[in-house]
Amino acid sequence: MxxxxxxxxxxxxxxxxxxxxxxxxxxxxxxxxxxxxxxxxxxxxxxxxxxxxxxxxxxxxxxxxxxxxxxxxxxxxxxxxxxxxxxxxxxxxxxxxxxxxxxxxxxxxxxxxxxxxxxxxxxxxxxxxxxxxxxxxxxxxxxxxxxxxxxxxxxxxxxxxxxxxxxxxxxxxxxxxxxxxxxxxxxxxxxxxxxxxxxxxxxxxxxxxxxxxxxxxxxxxxxxxxxxxxxxxxxYMLYGNDIDQTTNPLEAGLDWIVKLDKGDFIGRESLLRIKNEGLKRKLVGFTVVDERIPPRHGYEIFKDGEKVGYVTSGTFSPILEKGIGMGYVDIKFSNPGERISVNARGKELTAVIVNLPFVPNRAR
Amino acid sequence: MQFPENLKYTKEHEWIRVEDNSIGVVGITEYAQSELGDIVYVELPQIGKVVKQLESFGTIEAVKTVADLFAPVSGEIIEVNEKLKSSPELINKDPYGEGWIIKIKIKDLNELNNLLSAEDYRKLIGK
Structure with a gap:
């Protein structure tokens, strides 16, 4: 170590x-x-x-x-x-x-x-x-x-x-x-x-x-x-949680860093194809409604009883004082305002998809 | 770290204090709260629920992780600490006092013999 x-x-x-x-x-x-x-x-x-x-x-x-x-x-x-x-x-x-x-x-x-x-x-x-x-x-x-x-x-x-x-x-x-x-x-x-x-x-x-x-x-x-x-x-993304070998930057919402017209680079052809075919899922942010229970990496996401995604990152937000999370969901259910449920070790949490960030960004 | 002599401990880091030779007050140890870090939610059981020794009776959510709570003895849950609903951090602040979690009507006092003394618990966690 x-x-x-x-x-x-x-x-x-x-x-x-x-x-x-x-x-x-x-x-x-x-x-x-x-x-x-x-x-x-x-x-x-x-x-x-x-x-x-x-x-x-x-x-x-x-x-x-x-x-x-x-x-x-x-x-x-x-x-x-x-x-x-x-x-x-x-x-x-x-x-x-x-x-x-x-x-x-x-x-x-x-x-x-x-x-x-x-x-x-x-x-x-x-x-x-x-x-x-x-x-x-x-x-x-x-x-x-x-x-x-x-x-x-x-x-x-x-x-x-x-x-x-x-x-x-x-x-x-x-x-x-x-x-x-x-x-x-x-x-x-x-x-x-x-x-x-x-x-x-x-x-x-x-x-x-x-x-x-x-x-x-x-x-x-x-x-x-x-x-x-x-x-x-x-x-913000964490490699190993929200992005990895099995996810691409477009579905992760990192399209703003992908410059498809800059010339050739490794992965360009695939990303171009993915873009043209349209995204199947998207990384979204969501807040847990009425509960302080934090969603966790790996929890499954449901819509009307059907599995539509999974949680990649989740925590208790010390500023909002509630559970917040990110995860990939089926593109059909990825719009802000959409209600989803998260299976927290058997307990069903109601969550709503929101625009990121959860808390205003003041870095600039 | 404090591990009061008058309590009995589980290997899963709960403590129990026996009152009136029949009621067990249950919480988690100072070591457990320190390992969990900031506690933000406690899933408390229904009053009247009957649990077996070392059966899970609830969960505890910290910022970083989630842990199950285990009953030190068998019995009926007769009270839960309502204050934890709005102030779960009481477990961090005062794990043996205001941060108690449930009270159990103990079914069989002999089960206490299966639990650890303060000294054994210290040895278990290496403190």
Whole structure:
């Protein structure tokens, strides 16, 4: 089992540690609901150093990424980040990811559970003058998220953070440490993700400085538990739950990142065909009516007694104080306002399909 | 963590306190609430329901997970903690006090001998 360079800090804070994607990760510190609200109302800090990072450089780096990913990397100018995905030939999803254009190279950020799979997949498709490296173990990643994140981090850097637009980044010093300061996140709040050297001393220095700077706002750590409830309220996908090899980006509602007219890429033909044939099912969000019972991954969805889908993600929403979930349902029953029922271990929950996100997104 | 000596425990992390030599007050242990995390809903049984020892009598929903509740002894459920309907977090805050879940009219006091002492329960969970 691997550990991130912040592991000792998590232990000192009394975090509940559990295995996740091969890492011993902090699931919670003070309780998921407290940490969740801290991020919505003020600012919280997540250690997400388990995420994978690949460096792609060389003359043909752009062509390589264009072929492997569904979004248009030619539109990704230096200083910007792009949400994208890799597909198999049949349109199934290898992974969802972020690509950063660092000027002289690209950084691809992938899910921790998929690091090896993605690396092998990309390596298999190497072509031309491309240097491709897995730098996951060298990179630490902290996500500082919440309405007070900017005021917190601004105390620690000369970079004018208010000038960094959503899905842009700056290379600069923060807390005296060289890093990538990226205006991105997985919470739906104003927030930054900080990429820097995975050295325990440096990590401790950054962690301590951020916590000190945010003290007046009631800053605190947040674990993977709150990360999951926060992203679910936003309707953000989690690979392995909402998307995987058996789902395609179109039915997952990720059509906005699929650029079918950018030129050839792996999966394009299948996705074009799927688009032309029309979707058979769709990923939707739903709220549970009159119950606090959270839907869970794997529960089945029914309409008039017939199975029409299944739940991919579900939780208790700390903000709405009710059960919320996402799942694939037959396209006929996928419109907002549609009433469905969810089988929660034998108990029938009435739910209604709603537009995502569940809670207003304030990340921009 | 506290595991009061005057309680008996199940391997499934419930406790029972015997009152008047006939009534069992039942809840989940401090360890159980801590492992579950924030509790958001408790599915309580109907009053009058008769349960067997270690039979499931309800479920407990936390943000992250769901768990079954098991009866430490056989008997009839004579009371449920109504406060849990609006404040399930009482189980997190006070698992041995305000966070009690049901009261059972105990059918056979001998069944208590099948349960764990505080010391045995500590050993089981490694605390």
């Amino acid at each position: 691997k550990r991130t360079p912040f592991y000792e800090i998590h232990l000192e804070l009394g975090a509940k540690i559990a295995p996740f994607a091969g890492y011993e990760m902090p699931i919670q510190y003070d309780g998921i609901i407290v940490e969740h609200k801290r991020v919505r109302e003020s600012v919280g800090v997540f250690d997400v150093s388990h995420m994978g990072e690949f460096r792609v450089s060389g003359k043909d780096a752009l062509g390589f990424l264009q072929k492997l990913t569904v979004n248009d990397v030619s539109k990704l100018t230096p200083g910007r980040a792009q949400y994208s995905a890799m597909c198999y030939e049949d349109g199934g999803i290898v992974d969802d990811l972020l690509i950063y254009n660092l000027g002289d190279s690209y950084m691809v950020v992938v899910n921790a559970a998929n690091i090896e799979k993605d690396f092998e997949w990309m390596k298999k498709h190497l072509d031309g003058d491309v240097n491709f490296e897995n730098i996951s173990d060298e990179v630490a990643l902290l996500a500082v998220q919440g309405p007070k994140s900017l005021l917190t981090l601004q105390k620690l850097t000369g970079v004018d953070l208010s000038q960094i637009k959503y899905y842009h980044f700056v290379k600069g010093k923060l807390a005296g440490v060289d890093m990538i300061i990226s205006r991105t996140g997985y919470t739906g709040e104003l927030g930054f993700e900080l990429y820097f050297e995975a050295d325990p001393e440096i990590c401790k220095k950054v962690w301590t400085a951020v916590m000190e700077a945010g003290k007046e706002f009631g800053i605190g750590p947040a674990g993977l538990g709150a990360r999951d409830t926060l992203r679910t309220e936003m309707g």
